[in-house]
Amino acid sequence: MKYIIILLFAAFVSNAQVKKEQLNLMPWPQNINLTAGNFAINKNFKINVTGNPNSRIFAGATNFLRRLDGRTGLFFGQGFISKINQTPTAELQINCVQAGNIGLNQDESYKLEIQENKILITAASDLGALHALETLLQMLQNDSSKYYFPTATISDTPRFTWRGLMIDVARHFQPVDVLKRNLDAMAAVKLNVFHWHLTDDQGWRIQIKKHPKLTDLASDGLFYTQEEIKSVVKYAGERGILVVPEIDVPGHASAILTAYPEMGSRTNASTLYEIERNAGIFNPTLDPSNPKTYQLLSDIFDEVCPLFPGAYFHIGGDENEGKDWDANPKIQKFKKKNKLETNHDLQTYFTMQLVPMLKKHGKQLMGWEEIMTKDMSKQAIIHSWKGPNEGLPAGHSVAAAAKNGYQTVLSNGYYLDLMQSVNDHYLNDPIPHNSTLTTEERARxxxxxxxxxxxxxxxxxxxxRIWPRTAAIAERLWSSQDIVDLESMHNRMNATSYRLEELGITHIKNKDVILRNISNNQEIKALADFSNVCEPLKIYSRNAGGTEYQMYSPLTLFADACTPDAIDAHNFNKATDNYLKNKNSENKRELVAFFQKWIATNKDLVQLGLNAPLVQPILPLSKSLSEISQQLIATIENKQASNSSKMNELLEKCNSKNHADVELAVYKSLKKLVNN
Amino acid sequence: MKYIIILLFAAFVSNAQVKKEQLNLMPWPQNINLTAGNFAINKNFKINVTGNPNSRIFAGATNFLRRLDGRTGLFFGQGFISKINQTPTAELQINCVQAGNIGLNQDESYKLEIQENKILITAASDLGALHALETLLQMLQNDSSKYYFPTATISDTPRFTWRGLMIDVARHFQPVDVLKRNLDAMAAVKLNVFHWHLTDDQGWRIQIKKHPKLTDLASDGLFYTQEEIKSVVKYAGERGILVVPEIDVPGHASAILTAYPEMGSRTNASTLYEIERNAGIFNPTLDPSNPKTYQLLSDIFDEVCPLFPGAYFHIGGDENEGKDWDANPKIQKFKKKNKLETNHDLQTYFTMQLVPMLKKHGKQLMGWEEIMTKDMSKQAIIHSWKGPNEGLPAGHSVAAAAKNGYQTVLSNGYYLDLMQSVNDHYLNDPIPHNSTLTTEERARxxxxxxxxxxxxxxxxxxxxRIWPRTAAIAERLWSSQDIVDLESMHNRMNATSYRLEELGITHIKNKDVILRNISNNQEIKALADFSNVCEPLKIYSRNAGGTEYQMYSPLTLFADACTPDAIDAHNFNKATDNYLKNKNSENKRELVAFFQKWIATNKDLVQLGLNAPLVQPILPLSKSLSEISQQLIATIENKQASNSSKMNELLEKCNSKNHADVELAVYKSLKKLVNN
Structure with a gap:
């Protein structure tokens, strides 16, 4: 595949000053043709908008101007772009045929032509034009003294219409400003659906005016007012992003039942429900046999639906194990009366009651894959999430749903909380090459x-946790299926990562904040270096059992500063492979430099720990890495035989998952070296 | 004075394990008695509240718990503190006699007793208890493996009742989350008044439902809804902070007149008013002869006043030069008719119309010192701001107002935008030692x-720009007048600075963001090192004339990453003084190390500049510093005579203010060395 990509690049770069490989476009556009020339940017740079766009293009173009301003330090004279044809002679001309609508299956295509004295963006609507502006910002190049755009023609359109990010604001509430900066980042990588998981066992996060008890009793004061919801939806809309709300029922109901215990499935009314403080799957479930349950949900939908102009409403529906239903004779009786054989049938009955409540507001029901039962309406959208962790083949339900006649969205393989490598997410295709689905099924x-x-x-x-990895997922959903080169993806993702700071994304800077706290205001370099070979424990093995940390625990630990795809591990793995292929002195030197660094880091961490209690949990792992590094230096320099029992003992210490909630991301390469 | 402080410390520390000098309390409490012992903190640490406090103490105590949690990584079992006597056996007992009211002249005192197994906070109200919790957090100590509090008894109360921070949200709009994190930081240093400068020439930032034109036409979409205003006021109240709104009239009126030109003082109605994009003093002024002006203001006050439960309302009143009044015959006629001789008289007439409009809502009028004219009501509060920059003695009007019978608040000497050293602010006392005011006058x-x-x-x-310097101002306003040791202040301010990150304050982390942008995603160490000897141009000499940068310019330059009190300059100045006192080899070595660092930094910056256009403006100054460093090394090492004409030429290059909007904060010390 790498070969194909290289060929693809090689075909176009002969006359260009800037080569395609140098471009940090992400997602990679469908077609790009670089030519030999540059558009020089100066202080007089201006933008003009023509056509019949939605007014969101004005804010979008103004934001573009300010971001280009901030990068180049040119501080353009043009202030706010606020009307059609405001500056007819402007260098950047944006023409939109019509006003875009926020929703699925919109024409999001654009054409971007960068000429030496002119830049032309043409798009069916402002939605495509916003994408074009993001691409243009990504095209920015520089030499030592100035910034410029290379001349090029790009035409682009997305592969999939649903390119989403879900944020769970129930387990940990996420304030409005946090969401807004993430919407900015979504737009920057051409994502267009924000799925807002608003309720769960751990909190009810949306004001319901008719039922203030929901937030009074079940939010700890951490919720969005309806004004705030509107402001987020408006902010998203200005960026071309559809917002899909989720009210998760009938399970995940600890919070709603804290406010309304009488609608719960527990037989003993005196058993109080409480906001859940731990992580896991819990029993509290709405009572599907109680008419009041439907009245409450109808009230809630009547308030929530009008806040979201989009056509989709997510009702959750996942992880209801039905234990409280089984234990409740009244519900068992209800099942019999309604000829509902299994709890799945009962849940389908429940879900089907919600369909008309939502249809009344023009909303299509969406739910996690558990809602896909034999009697479920084909109008529902199936959200596929289960996979190998749940004992199913990857992407199983997305294909099943498409075959069953449902529209469907894939999330299995895109679970950011699993702390897996971005490579896994990137290569996870909603319609893999080997798919046997028909054209009609694929369209679903x-x-x-x-x-x-x-x-x-x-x-x-x-x-x-979201960034920069989600940029790679965005590319999978936007770009051609053939764009799969991992090295290229990593390079472009790293460039994208740095640019996300411009939008206020805190992934880089907040790492230092956590490390400063751990260091107790000492120099953080050693901690930062060590964090670059450590990754948080993966696939739910951190906080296993769900009770070590509570939802109110501040999470200021070393594992919270670490991320998947530890950067030095990535580089060390490459150095190891090089060395194992060719044990020349350069490859040796490169490996030994890593080991020396880790030995020094351990010394510094020990020193740091003298005045920093939070450094203590990290030391055993750092010590193990330091010790094996010393041994491996000796081995590599031929002073000592490898593969001794001592080496294996040290190696296994480096495989420990018992320290500071992290694992050494260099373990596999260390093992290769030891067993070499 | 240093001597007195040292004696004061020395008197108490004999038996204590932790010495007073080691404590990073800021503001320094009125009385502290350290004893020999520790309170060990463990996972079971709990808080209990008794007495009759306002419910703000519950959120305050819960926040305290989470912050202590985050620092120690202990992750306490106790979640939310929500009622009186919830956990009677808790180690930390908070007793408040009564509920505190947000406002001036409240009893904010507290007593904090840390015993080996118990911590007792007793306070007249929750306001004092919140202060005690901040002091307790500042008492936190650690060894290599654990955190603890040293046993001590502290009793404390503020020197002044108005300890304020004003934020101008008109020139650059500041979103709600920015304000909230600053309110957290204010509370952490015991400030209790947030003055919200809501309007100015550059923008109208508050929704007025009866007059939507104000925000539709004069805010660029950047304003607070009334819901948002309420949420900020509530947030402040939960932290014991009074919010004082400012609607600045009759000058600073470009924005309001963009919406309502018919209430302006210009004779030519066709001369359009526009939102001002530059900085400076501008002519647009409300027409005091037009009854509609008062109707508009009355409407505005009717909506704004109820949003702010506090008893104070700031109407600005500053910098009206009256040019548009002079040019308007109708206004001249009005002056004559009302026997108003000067424009000051006319402005007093205008201001006096506002008094009853505000009184209706129970508000006392406050204004900048220009409102203090002979006929001004003694009920007004005079906000003193002019000083040496305006050709007046420092603090002139604060004493004058007190003598004239006005209550008054000092801001001259606390202008954070002047980019002066914190030392200047810290030593600026509202009632200096040499004050000749009477007791009654002082009370005002x-x-x-x-x-x-x-x-x-x-x-x-x-x-x-605000932090950490405002912590030193907070100490001036809270602590005893005799707490003036600069070295101690700097040490404690630096510790406070680091702790502000816990509250989300971005002063440390956003510096790196700016430098990463300037570096074009290269290693920022050289830029950071150079920023540590550079300070932004001072006292309005940056953006002189007010037209180089517009209000929409993103300000992502090197000067924006630099701050007053450049840290390495502070250290270099000390090293220089040491060397000039004693030219021993150690002092030589210390100086030379600085010079070598700056020579290396310059090399790195040149290298960085090859791929970073925004580094270019910095290079001339860095080169000058490198060149003089080379010369001074030679001189110090006695290889070359100093004070040559070349040296003076190099020195003057280091005094340049023509590069990158910064100045070298080491210039004075370099000069001492050259002239030595």
Whole structure:
């Protein structure tokens, strides 16, 4: 595949000054043709808008101007772009044929032509024009003294119409400003659906005026007013992003039942429900046999639906194990009376009651894949999430849903909270090459959605869990299926990562904040260096059991500063492979430099620990890495035989998952070296 | 004075393990008695509240718990503190006699007793208890493996009742989350008044439902809804902070007149008013002869006053030069008819019309010192701001107002936008030692207020302009007049600075963001090192004339990353003084190390500049510093005579203010060395 990509690049670069490989475009556009020339940017740079766009293009173009301003330091004279044909002679001309609508299956295509004295953006609507502006910003190049755009022609359109990010604001509440900066980042990588997981066992996060008890009793004061919801929806709309709300029922109901215990499925009314403080799957479930349950949900939908102009409403529907239903004779009786054999049938009955409540407001019901039962309406959208972790083949339900006649969205493989490598997400295709689906079935696969569950994610760490990895997922959903070169993806993702700071994304800067706290205001270099070879424990093995940390725990630990794809591990793995292929002195030197660094880091961490209690949990792992580094230096320099029992003992210490909630991301390469 | 402080410390520390000098308390409490012992903190640490407090103490105590949690990583079991006597056996007992009211002259005193197994906070009200919790957090100590509190008894109460921070949200709009984190920081240093400068020539920032034109036409969409205003006021109230709104009239009126030109003083109605994009003093002024002006203001006050439960309302009143009044025959006629001789008289007439409009809502009028004219009501509060920059003695009007029978607040000397050293602010006392005021007059001096004007301050840089310097101002307003040791202040301010990150203050982390942008995603160490000897141009000499940068300019330059009190300059100045006192080899070595660092930094910056256009403006100054460093090394090492004409030429290059909007903060010390 790498070969194909290189060929693809090689075909176009002969006359260009800037080569395609140098461009940090992400998602990579469908077609790009670089030519030999540059558009020089100066202080007089201006933008003009023509056609019949929605007014969101004015804010979008103004934001573009300010971002280009901030990068170049030119501080353009043009202030606010606020009307059609305001500056007819402007260098950047944006023409939109018509006003874009926020929703699925819109024409989001654009054409971007960068000439030496002119830049032309033409798009069916402002939605495509906003994408074009993001691409143009990504085209920015520089030499030592100035910034410029290389001349080029780009035509582009997305592969999938649903390119989403879900944020769970129930487990850890995420304030409005956190969401807004993430909407900015979504727009920057051409994502267009924000799925807002508003309720769960751990909190009810949306004001319901008719039922203030929901937030009074079940939010700890952490919720969005309806004004705030509107402001987020408006902000998203200005960026071309559809917002899909989720009210998760009938399970995940600890919070709603804290406010309304009488609608719960427990037989003993005196058993109080409480806001859940731990992580896991819990029993509290709405009572589907109680008419009041439907009245409450109808009231809620009547308030929530009008806040979201989009056509989709997510009702959750996942992880209801039905234990409280089984234990309740009244519900068992109800099942019999309604000829509902299984709890799945009962849940389908429940869900089908919601369909007309939502239809009344023009909303199509969407739910997690558990709602796909034999009697479920074909109008429902199936959200595929289960996979190998749940004992199913990857992407199983997305294909099943498409075959069953449902529209569907893939999230299995895009679970950001699993702390897996971006490579896994990137290569996870909603319609893989080997798919046997028909054209008609494929058309039902709307796209995919990255999911950010927040059991272990605070507002301070949210961005570092989502970004930059979600840029790679965005590329999978936007770009051609053939764009799969991992090295290219990593390079472009790293450039994208740095640019996300411009939008206020905190993934880089908040890492230092956590490390400063751990260091107790000492120099953080050693901690930062060590964090670059450590990754948080993966696939729910951190906080296993869900009770070590509570939802109110501040999560200021070393694992919270670490991320998947530890950067030095990535580089060390390459150095190891090089060395194992060719043990020349340069490759040796490169490996030994890593080992020397880790030995020094350990010394510094020990020193730091003298005045920093939070450094203590890290030391055993750092010590193990230092010790094996010393041994490996000796081995590599041929002073000592490798593969001794001592080496294996040291190696296994480096495989420990018992320290500071992290694992050494260099373990596999160390093992290769030891066993070499 | 240093001597007195040292004696004061020495008197108490004999038996204590932790010495007073080691404590990073800021503001320094009125009385502290350290004893020999520790309170060990563990996971079971709990808080209990008794007495009759306002419910703000519950949120305050819960926040305290989470902050202590985050620092120690202990992750306490106790979640939310929500009622009286919830956990009677808790180690930390908070007793408040009564509920506190937000406002002036409240009893804010507290007593904090840390015993080995118990911590007792007793306070007249929750206001004092919140202060005690901040002091307790500042008492936190650690060894290598654990955190603890040293046993001590502290009793404390503020010197002044008005301890304020003003933020100008007109020049650069500051979103709600920016304000909230600054309110957290204010509470952390015991400030209790947030003065919200809501309107100015550059924008109208508050929704007025009866007059939507104000925000539709004069805010660029950047304003607070009334819901948002309420949420800020509530947030402040939960932290014991009074919010004083300012609607600045009759001058500073470009924005309001953009919406309502018919109420302006210009004769030519066709001369359109526009939102001002530059910085400076501008002519647009309300027409005091037009009854509609008063109707509009009355409408505005009717909506604004109820949003702010406090008893004070700031009407600005500053910098009206009266040019448009002079040019308008109708206004001249009005003056004559009403026997108003001067424009001051006319402005007093205008201001006096506002008094009853505000009184109707129970508000006392406050204004900048220009409102203090002979006929001004003695009920008005005079806000003193002029000083040496305006050709007046420092603090002139604060004493004058007190003598004239006015309550008054000092801001001259606390202008954060002047980019002066914190030392200047710290030693600026509302009632200096040499004051000749009577006891009664002194009582009228309510306190002081740091003012953050934002012509050159964006949401990304606001925190770095306010913090940590405002902690020193807070100490001036809270602590005993005799606490003036600069070295101690700097040490404690630096510790406070680091702790502000816990509250989300961005002053440290956003510096790196700016430098990463300047570096074009290269290593920022050289830029950071150079920023540590550079300071932004002072006292309005940056953006002189007010037209180089517009209010929409993003301000992502090197000067925006630099701050007053450049840290390495501070250290270099000390090293220089040491060397000049004693030219021993150690002192030589210390100086030479600085010079070598700057030579290396310059090399790195040149290298960085090869791929970073925004580094170019910095290079001339860096080169000058490198060149003089080379010369001074030679001189110090006795290889070359000093004070040559070449040296003086190099020295003057280091005094340049023509590069990158910064000056070298080491110039004075370099000069001492050259002239030595």
């Amino acid at each position: 696969i709307l796209g995919g959605e990255a999911t950010m569950w927040t059991e272990l994610v605070t507002p301070a760490t949210l961005d570092s | 001096i309510l306190g002081g207020e740091a003012t953050m004007w934002t012509e050159l301050v964006t949401p990304a840089t606001l925190d770095s």
